[in-house]
Amino acid sequence: EAQVTQNPRYLITVTGKKLTVTCSQNMNHEYMSWYRQDPGLGLRQIYYSMNVEVTDKGDVPEGYKVSRKEKRNFPLILESPSPNQTSLYFCASRIKPTADHTDTQYFGPGTRLTVL
Amino acid sequence: AQKVTQAQTEISVVEKEDVTLDCVYETRDTTYYLFWYKQPPSGELVFLIRRNSFDEQNEISGRYSWNFQKSTSSFNFTITASQVVDSAVYFCALSDNAGNMLTFGGGTRLMVKP
Numbered sequence: 001e002a003q004v005t006q007n008p009r010y011l012i013t014v015t016g017k018k019l020t021v022t023c024s025q026n027m028n029h030e031y032m033s034w035y036r037q038d039p040g041l042g043l044r045q046i047y048y049s050m051n052v053e054v055t056d057k058g059d060v061p062e063g064y065k066v067s068r069k070e071k072r073n074f075p076l077i078l079e080s081p082s083p084n085q086t087s088l089y090f091c092a093s094r095i096k097p098t099a100d101h102t103d104t105q106y107f108g109p110g111t112r113l114t115v116l
Numbered sequence: 117a118q119k120v121t122q123a124q125t126e127i128s129v130v131e132k133e134d135v136t137l138d139c140v141y142e143t144r145d146t147t148y149y150l151f152w153y154k155q156p157p158s159g160e161l162v163f164l165i166r167r168n169s170f171d172e173q174n175e176i177s178g179r180y181s182w183n184f185q186k187s188t189s190s191f192n193f194t195i196t197a198s199q200v201v202d203s204a205v206y207f208c209a210l211s212d213n214a215g216n217m218l219t220f221g222g223g224t225r226l227m228v229k230p
Contacts, residue, residue, distance in 0.1 A: 033218075040125065042207055042220035050216070058217065090161065105218070107161040 002027050004108035006091050012114045013081060021076045021111050023091030029106075030096045032074040033058070034066065036087040037110075043090060049074055081115040088112050118143045120210050122221035129198055130229050137193045137224045139208030145169075149211040150184065150191045155223070156204045167191065198228045 004025045013019055025032065033048040035058075045058030049068040063085055065077040074093075078085060091108040119142040129135045141150065152164040165175065167184050175182045179196045195202055208221040 031216075035220075040222045042120070042122075042222045043209075043218075044220070045217060048216055056216070059219070088159075104163065110159050 002106065004091055004093050004106050006089075006108040006111045008111060009109065010112050012116065014116050015082055016080050019078050019081060019113075021078075021089060021091075021113070023074045023076065023108060024072050025074075025093040025106065026072065027093065027095070027106070028071060029093040030071070032068070032091065032093045033105075034064070034074070034076050035090045035092065036060065036085075037090060038087050046076070046089075081113075083115045086113060086115045118145075118148075118210050118212060118217070118219040120208050120219050120221035122206075122208055122224050124224045125222065126225045126227070128227045128229065131200060132197050133228075134194060134196050135198050135226065135228075137195075137206050137208075137226065139191045139193065139221060141189050141191065141208070141210045143210060143212070145213050147213040149215075151209040151211065151218075152182065152191075152193050153207045153209065153220075154204045155207065161207075164193075195226075198226075200228050200230055202226060203228045 007022045030051045034046040035043040037043045044060045046060055046064050047058055047066040049055045052068050052071055055066050055068055068074055089111045092105050094105040121140045148169045150167045154162040154164055165182055172184050172186055181194045183192045205223045205225045207223045210219045
């Protein structure tokens with residue numbers, strides 16, 4: 001079954017304690033992306049990756065890092081989390097952005113992070 | 117920069133009423149793509165429709181219909197004869213031509229009461 005998985009699904013942590021949210025897809029997709037969802041703001045793109053070792057900033061990259069060492073995984077790293085990073089995080093993947101955008105973007109189930 | 121505005125933060129209707137969710141966008145691209153997603157209470161994101169900027173034909177899918185008007189930069193979504201299962205948060209989104217960046221609106225929470 002084609003899917004995007006995220007772990008953990010729920011996490012409560014404290015300010016400053018480094019954490020990683022993993023994202024994995026089993027569809028051999030080239031493109032992966034991270035979003036955060038906040039009330040009234042919708043989803044905002046944090047980082048995206050066009051392929052292995054190719055990453056770029058989205059709209060709200062501050063306080064986050066990513067890496068793409070292999071095609072299937074795209075972890076989101078918070079080196080020193082702060083309370084304003086409390087949010088619902090979504091990972092997404094698509095085969096490759098196509099000129100006519102007919103490719104489907106698959107979203108993971110979400111990770112709810114609380115930073116105290 | 118791209119921007120998507122969903123001015124209605126919450127809408128409440130009674131079952132069987134028709135409801136329209138508004139979406140207004142801003143972009144400098146001449147080629148762009150518009151999307152609607154549904155987020156039910158369970159939290160996952162469900163893709164509903166994709167539209168490119170060259171196709172202004174309205175689309176109907178069962179009880180759902182979409183009205184794309186380039187002249188007013190709007191891409192509105194209408195649910196006919198709403199049902200309780202339609203209760204969800206609905207997001208409108210805009211993609212740049214390259215497809216790398218997807219900009220979402222703030223979402224509209226739709227509550228359909230029995």
